[in-house]
Amino acid sequence: MSTLGIYGSATLPPLIRRDTMKEQITSLFEAVLDQLMARGQLTEDARRPVHVEATRDPAHGDFATNVALLHAKALGLAPRQLAEQLVNQLPNHPQIAGVEIAGPGFINIRLKADALVQPIKDCLTQGSGYGRGESTGRRVQVEYVSANPTGPLHVGHGRGAAYGATLSNLLSAAGHTVETEYYVNDAGRQMSILGASVYIRYLEALGHPLQFPLGGYQGAYIQDLAAELIHTHGESLERPIASLTSQLVADGEETKDAHIDSWIQAIKHALGEDWRVPFDLALTRIQDDIRDDLGEFGVTFSQWFSEASLVSSGAIADALATLEAGGHLYQHKGALWFRSTAYGDDKDRVVQRDNGEYTYFASDIAYIANKFSRGYDELIYVWGADHHGYITRVKAAASALGYDPDRLTIRLVQFAILYRGGERVQMSTRSGSFVTLRELREEVGVDACRYFYVMRKADQHLDFDLDLATSQSKDNPVYYIQYAHARICRVLEGLQDQPSFDLTRGLTHLASIEGQEVLDIAQQIGQFKETLGRAADSLEPHLLCYYLQELAASFHRWYNGTRLLVDDLAQRDARLTVAQAVRQVLANGLSLLGVSAPEAM
């Protein structure tokens, strides 16, 4: 395994254990179910997990559960009758004001006033650690981006990068130990084409009139690399043109693959060991560029893993030997095949071609074995949607190697479609006119990029509206959320000319604040942790975006009708306490998204 670069992950704030009200209520009902089981009234298979939810309608109290509805049939009771029995057995809790049975058998729980604002106290006590889960002890690896180092990242990679980074942050916040990895495809045919492209441009730059291959890399950066090659090696890599071009297959739409392959053969033959020079230069420069690009995008990796290291270390041969031993391989038409159909694949897959070269899939198999050998509990792959067809074979490989395929999760990210002025921005890799991630960042900024990329479910196409992303209005969700944060900071600045803020005084008088708005805010703040947990479990960071937007909306609503810096210091500090809690949650959430939380706008 070769480590091409190691980047430390951000230091995480210490974990502070504190169960939310919802978790406490859930425990109470679980305890009641335990009693029913102990008495033999409820059987193991009939038992369902307790589900408590915050109510939407205040008439239903603050929390509600459907336990009675779920267990009524198994216990042979009417739901409301069971609900009554459960409520009678419910242990006392100092912050529960009342319990009611409603509708078909829901149990509604109403909290005391001071309990309602408990999340605000918790939030200010825990600060930047608020929302983080207790350590689960699970080691999770997230592999993402992993774009071929053959050119700059484009906007499609950007979405994978934003998604993977945010997902990793969320998994970490949910208490998992997370490592992130970029798989560098530094072996294989595409890399050879890259090296050849650079070398052909090099020859051109030295004055040889050549027809650049249709199948070569067209971007201007190839010429830049060729220029650098001249700078570092002068004409020392030049070879007689005739020896290079005499055996070339004719170029054309139909034959461009054969044409570029014949170039590669010719160059390797003519240059010998020196073939590595243009190849390595291109690889190093482009990979450095990608790393810088991602770094500026706020995306870093625990590790960069080299595909070539799998070849040189013999890992591919080892992995194939494992499959061979298990009877999963067979020879056919001179090639070596993996019997993936045994695990539900449409057809078997070649792992070693008739010319002796390993296929890309062979590297993938070795990489899977390598990952599992590192002892992760769960492996997450983030792929572009065009890799859809590979899921089955990769899972098949995991199974055939003897690993549990359920520990391997593949998440597809659909491409983003850019819109400018209501028109779709055309992108084409072939013509080299694709929009790079760097261009996108420069146009709309990192904050809007990171947010827009993850604001929709990853497996859905994303309409990325460039005009909206750069607009400074409430229509732009990034600005809307950041604005709420900045507004709070500005109010806190206003304290400078006033008697100093007293947190204890604020907390003491929290319950005396009038208005439903504060209760809504407190309830939402109390849901932050479970929102993070849900987003992490379902691998859906967009849930955090919606949450933050709603929290910001609640704050704006309250702020608009309530002055915070009032003369009554008890009221003033109570309100500022709420505002500070909102600010804290917004900051924590934005941080997970990789979006800044500005103090002024």
Add this chain to the structure above:
RNA sequence: GCGCCUGUAGCUCAACCGGAUAGAGCAACGGCCUUCUAAGCCGUAGGUUGCAGGUUCGAUUCCUGCCAGGCGUGCCA
């Protein structure tokens, strides 16, 4: 053909492993700044959750079949 994904307000999307009256934003219309940021807020209107069945006390959610759209289906990477 086969496989996977998606159909929710005019548009872009939510809806917490099946819950109480399906929610936001945009677009439309009407209001709110001598007061901490109007980059904001309030209000009105907008729905047979693609269609038809099934399971359930209860279905946007689960199952089946249709309809429509997207993607995938190489000894490519």
